[in-house]
Amino acid sequence: MTHSTLPLFALLPSLVGAILILLTGERHRNLREFWTLAASVSKFAIIWSMLPMVLEGKVLGVEVLEIVPGVGLELKVDAFGLIFALLASGLWIVVSLYSIGYMRGLKEHAQTRYFFCFAMAIFGAVGVALAGNLLTLYLFYEILTVATFPLVAHKETEEAMRAGRKYLAYLLTGATLVLFSIVLTFSLTGTLEFTPGGFLSGTASKAILSLLFVTYILGFGSKAAVMPILEWLPSAMVAPTPVSALLHAVAVVKAGVFCVLRVILYVFGPKLLTDLGLWLPLAFFVSVTVIGANLLALAQDHLKRRLAFSTINNLSVIILGAALLSHDAVRGALLHIPFHGFMKITLFMCAGAIYVKTRQDLISTMDGVGRQMPFTMGAFALASAGLCGIPPVCGFISKWYLCLGAIEAKEVFFLGVFILSALLDAAYFFPIVYAAFFKPPKHDQIKPHFDDASPWLLVPIGITALGSMVLGLFPNLSLRFFDLAGQVMKAVLAGG
Amino acid sequence: MGIMAQLPALIVVTPLLLAFLVYLVGIFRPRLSYPLVLLGTSLSFIFSLGILYQVLHSSAPLSYHLGGWEPPWGIEYRIDHLNALVLAAVAAVAWLVVLFAKGLVDREIELQKQPHLYTLLLLEITGLFGITVTGDMFNLYVLLEIASFSAYALIAMGGRGAAFAAFRYVIFGTIGACAYLLSVGYLYILSGSLNMADLKGIIPGLLHSKALLVGFAFMVMGVGIKMGIFPLHSWLPDAYTLAPSAVAALLAPLFTKVGAYVIVRVTYGVFPLSFSVKDYPAAEALGWLAIGGVIFGCVMALAQRDLKRMLCYLIVAEMGYILMGVATGNRTGITGAVLHIVNDAFMMACLFTVVGAIHYVRGTRDLDDLKYLHIQMPLTSAVLVVGGLAVVGIPPLCGFFSKWYLILGAVEARRWGMVAVLLLSSLLNAIVFFRLIERAYLEVQPAEAFVPNGGTHLKVKLDSLPKGMIFSLLLLASALLFLGLFSGTIVKEIIYPFVNGL
Numbered sequence: 002m003t004h005s006t007l008p009l010f011a012l013l014p015s016l017v018g019a020i021l022i023l024l025t026g027e028r029h030r031n032l033r034e035f036w037t038l039a040a041s042v043s044k045f046a047i048i049w050s051m052l053p054m055v056l057e058g059k060v061l062g063v064e065v066l067e068i069v070p071g072v073g074l075e076l077k078v079d080a081f082g083l084i085f086a087l088l089a090s091g092l093w094i095v096v097s098l099y100s101i102g103y104m105r106g107l108k109e110h111a112q113t114r115y116f117f118c119f120a121m122a123i124f125g126a127v128g129v130a131l132a133g134n135l136l137t138l139y140l141f142y143e144i145l146t147v148a149t150f151p152l153v154a155h156k157e158t159e160e161a162m163r164a165g166r167k168y169l170a171y172l173l174t175g176a177t178l179v180l181f182s183i184v185l186t187f188s189l190t191g192t193l194e195f196t197p198g199g200f201l202s203g204t205a206s207k208a209i210l211s212l213l214f215v216t217y218i219l220g221f222g223s224k225a226a227v228m229p230i231l232e233w234l235p236s237a238m239v240a241p242t243p244v245s246a247l248l249h250a251v252a253v254v255k256a257g258v259f260c261v262l263r264v265i266l267y268v269f270g271p272k273l274l275t276d277l278g279l280w281l282p283l284a285f286f287v288s289v290t291v292i293g294a295n296l297l298a299l300a301q302d303h304l305k306r307r308l309a310f311s312t313i314n315n316l317s318v319i320i321l322g323a324a325l326l327s328h329d330a331v332r333g334a335l336l337h338i339p340f341h342g343f344m345k346i347t348l349f350m351c352a353g354a355i356y357v358k359t360r361q362d363l364i365s366t367m368d369g370v371g372r373q374m375p376f377t378m379g380a381f382a383l384a385s386a387g388l389c390g391i392p393p394v395c396g397f398i399s400k401w402y403l404c405l406g407a408i409e410a411k412e413v414f415f416l417g418v419f420i421l422s423a424l425l426d427a428a429y430f431f432p433i434v435y436a437a438f439f440k441p442p443k444h445d446q447i448k449p450h451f452d453d454a455s456p457w458l459l460v461p462i463g464i465t466a467l468g469s470m471v472l473g474l475f476p477n478l479s480l481r482f483f484d485l486a487g488q489v490m491k492a493v494l495a496g497g
Numbered sequence: 498m499g500i501m502a503q504l505p506a507l508i509v510v511t512p513l514l515l516a517f518l519v520y521l522v523g524i525f526r527p528r529l530s531y532p533l534v535l536l537g538t539s540l541s542f543i544f545s546l547g548i549l550y551q552v553l554h555s556s557a558p559l560s561y562h563l564g565g566w567e568p569p570w571g572i573e574y575r576i577d578h579l580n581a582l583v584l585a586a587v588a589a590v591a592w593l594v595v596l597f598a599k600g601l602v603d604r605e606i607e608l609q610k611q612p613h614l615y616t617l618l619l620l621e622i623t624g625l626f627g628i629t630v631t632g633d634m635f636n637l638y639v640l641l642e643i644a645s646f647s648a649y650a651l652i653a654m655g656g657r658g659a660a661f662a663a664f665r666y667v668i669f670g671t672i673g674a675c676a677y678l679l680s681v682g683y684l685y686i687l688s689g690s691l692n693m694a695d696l697k698g699i700i701p702g703l704l705h706s707k708a709l710l711v712g713f714a715f716m717v718m719g720v721g722i723k724m725g726i727f728p729l730h731s732w733l734p735d736a737y738t739l740a741p742s743a744v745a746a747l748l749a750p751l752f753t754k755v756g757a758y759v760i761v762r763v764t765y766g767v768f769p770l771s772f773s774v775k776d777y778p779a780a781e782a783l784g785w786l787a788i789g790g791v792i793f794g795c796v797m798a799l800a801q802r803d804l805k806r807m808l809c810y811l812i813v814a815e816m817g818y819i820l821m822g823v824a825t826g827n828r829t830g831i832t833g834a835v836l837h838i839v840n841d842a843f844m845m846a847c848l849f850t851v852v853g854a855i856h857y858v859r860g861t862r863d864l865d866d867l868k869y870l871h872i873q874m875p876l877t878s879a880v881l882v883v884g885g886l887a888v889v890g891i892p893p894l895c896g897f898f899s900k901w902y903l904i905l906g907a908v909e910a911r912r913w914g915m916v917a918v919l920l921l922s923s924l925l926n927a928i929v930f931f932r933l934i935e936r937a938y939l940e941v942q943p944a945e946a947f948v949p950n951g952g953t954h955l956k957v958k959l960d961s962l963p964k965g966m967i968f969s970l971l972l973l974a975s976a977l978l979f980l981g982l983f984s985g986t987i988v989k990e991i992i993y994p995f996v997n998g999l
Contacts, residue, residue, distance in 0.1 A: 162939065
């Protein structure tokens with residue numbers, strides 16, 4: 002591990018930014034928004050600056066405090082953490098622009114609280130990405146959970162409050178299970194340090210390790226919305242759209258998936274999971290979610306809820322890929338984390354733009370909206386094609402590797418799961434695109450002439466839509482997701 | 498050395514003498530009494546830091562012989578890492594609460610009576626410090642009674658019903674005191690000694706004696722009543738709810754914690770570790786009481802509408818946590834118990850002061866009257882969030898770290914029931930506090946009434962509280978954060994030396 006204080010500085014901008022936002026408040030709105038943008042840009046720049054060193058194979062780390070004797074508050078940047086950190090901080094810039102347009106466009110209340118919590122949530126998410134051991138991870142995981150609660154309940158309607166309570170009930174219960182697992186791990190091994198290929202091997206009987214695995218997966222699974230603990234996510238769609246976009250497509254739920262993958266690859270390790278035979282039950286468990294979520298998505302008329310179920314599907318696809326433990330499947334899963342983030346955030350931002358412009362959130366009333374908002378719906382069509390795995394959008398690349406991985410693992414069943422899930426994706430995305438462009442407007446809010454959303458909303462949508470396309474054509478461009486994923490794959494599968 | 502060597506006596510004598518002075522001055526100049534109290538607590542806080550410094554830099558415990566009589570005949574004040582830590586925490590919290598108390602006392606107590614209250618407050622603090630520093634079983638009894646009698650009188654100064662609650666407390670407290678005194682009697686008859694360090698050497702030779710067991714049981718029962726262990730807690734919610742707010746903010750966090758300190762000291766510092774864990778299933782029994790207490794406290798807290806009463810039940814639960822750590826009987830669990838004594842003193846002080854501040858501004862403590870709190874009292878609401886999250890156990894606030902050691906200790910002891918209750922109680926606490934946070938920060942509106950009001954933001958002004966109150970609230974909240982961040986250091990430097998010596 003190379004000692005470096007860069008990871009600490011990568012965390013600070015959002016924390017400092019959050020405090021400045023709170024102090025500035027409603028009196029100087031432009032200054033407040035400036036803090037958000039300044040924090041997001043500097044955060045991304047610092048994280049990006051670590052990329053070359055990590056690509057050389059270095060692990061940058063710093064231990065700040067010894068919070069429990071033997072376990073430090075430790076930040077460690079490896080390739081896996083960097084993938085998630087780059088994704089979360091990069092998209093934060095885009096969504097900040099979008100948030101400003103969205104919140105001002107709708108004249109939302111309590112914007113200071115909103116931007117403060119947003120910054121704190123990113124602080125938590127990037128902290129999860131850069132955490133070097135389980136206790137540090139748990140610390141940021143809880144910060145993320147708590148900071149997101151006011152965002153879910155933002156509207157303060159009965160429905161929003163219920164969604165907020167539900168969110169807390171699911172996630173805090175999950176966190177409790179996680180805490181139990183971490184304590185048990187510590188009492189078994191005396192260490193919590195992430196190690197490529199795992200560190201639990203040979204520390205306890207098979208039964209105890211299996212129990213531990215179950216509590217870990219259920220605990221972190223609550224945030225990753227695996228079936229049957231997913232109900233909070235569709236309910237949380239009552240939050241303002243930028244929240245759904247960044248937190249419920251990228252930061253929060255991806256943090257859940259990230260933690261599950263950390264446990265699979267860095268705590269248990271592929272070898273131990275194969276020895277215990279635990280990967281197969283996990284794969285079946287998440288396959289149910291993969292297919293089930295997509296079937297449920299078909300039945301949703303509320304656009305954001307449909308997107309939420311699609312998110313649930315994709316999160317489980319990632320876990321399934323990691324559970325297969327073959328080279329290509331792990332690579333595919335790792336690539337799907339950022340790629341899905343780019344595509345899904347585009348879709349959510351489109352849904353938000355439609356809402357700001359026409360106040361429609363039901364799919365059945367959106368007929369003909371493509372004529373009014375061609376740019377928005379064009380981006381929507383592009384991103385949804387990507388999620389179905391159509392080249393040249395980036396979803397194709399990750400799904401390609403996932404399918405290759407299923408073949409490599411000689412698991413035809415799970416290959417079928419991947420393909421069926423892609424087909425179902427098409428079945429619920431394309432009718433939206435078709436109706437938007439080819440059906441005449443039904444609702445009087447939807448105008449037959451060109452009247453697209455404001456540039457504040459369109460520019461971020463354009464960036465992420467083009468981004469998904471560029472990542473599909475050149476998956477290794479500038480952010481180097483492909484190399485990073487390869488590096489993780491080698492380290493993890495060799496380490497076990 | 499000079500004054501440094503006298504600190505163990507000074508920390509008790511200073512508030513004691515000032516108590517008399519406050520009373521005398523108060524007869525002529527009632528307004529002068531508060532500055533004297535503040536002076537007393539500030540001095541003792543400085544003294545406690547001095548003692549902590551000395552303990553950390555010396556190899557043996559500090560030993561102070563009162564009147565120059567050699568122990569075990571004379572009274573010895575004996576301070577090792579455990580007392581030094583608890584003493585510093587108690588002194589710090591007492592100082593912060595006294596800093597906070599001025600406004601509340603002015604509001605609730607008429608000027609002529611204030612010197613009485615302040616006198617008793619100083620006597621109370623004297624008793625608490627004394628219990629913490631003394632190394633003599635009988636001297637501990639005396640100081641326990643000084644603290645208790647001051648507490649009875651202080652509580653009786655509250656509003657309607659306080660006298661009755663105080664009377665109930667007197668009955669319970671006296672039974673507890675009797676039990677403790679009996680236990681001291683048993684130990685004295687068996688061993689011929691009252692000095693704790695001396696007893697620690699003698700007791701291993703008496704383990705066959707049934708009388709020793711009876712003495713131990715009386716001890717736990719007596720202290721248990723004083724600290725409000727479930728099911729001996731029933732005096733606690735009434736007494737602390739009806740007491741004047743400033744008194745409750747001092748007594749509720751501190752008296753119970755000092756009691757918890759005595760339990761730790763007696764079960765592991767006077768009796769050998771193996772006695773409490775292996776020879777008799779004391780730890781086992783205490784464990785079940787603790788489990789009961791935690792569940793009972795959390796559930797009852799959920800049922801309360803009065804914020805202060807809610808906190809009182811939470812204290813019953815928190816005492817359960819500490820007792821659990823004691824009952825695990827392993828070093829990790831005891832570490833958790835000691836750390837929780839410190840953390841909980843600060844957490845409860847923080848929450849009681851928050852409730853005091855709300856009562857000060859709004860004149861109500863009802864759960865449903867928290868609406869728009871974040872606009873009227875932004876700082877207080879923020880401190881409420883910090884305190885609440887600390888109790889729930891959200892890292893990096895301090896409550897998480899004591900829970901960490903407690904759960905780890907319970908896992909090591911293979912007491913899965915305890916593990917389950919520790920985890921479950923965090924969730925119950927989360928319900929308690931998110932209910933408050935929700936009411937303070939979010940206004941529930943029916944769906945159709947929702948109008949985005951981006952233009953009309955209510956003006957946020959800082960809380961209209963006296964400066965001392967604001968200062969104390971902010972210090973308490975930041976203490977919760979720093980105790981959490983530096984808990985590793987506290988555990989390593991202060992608690993491990995004590996625990997490893999068992």
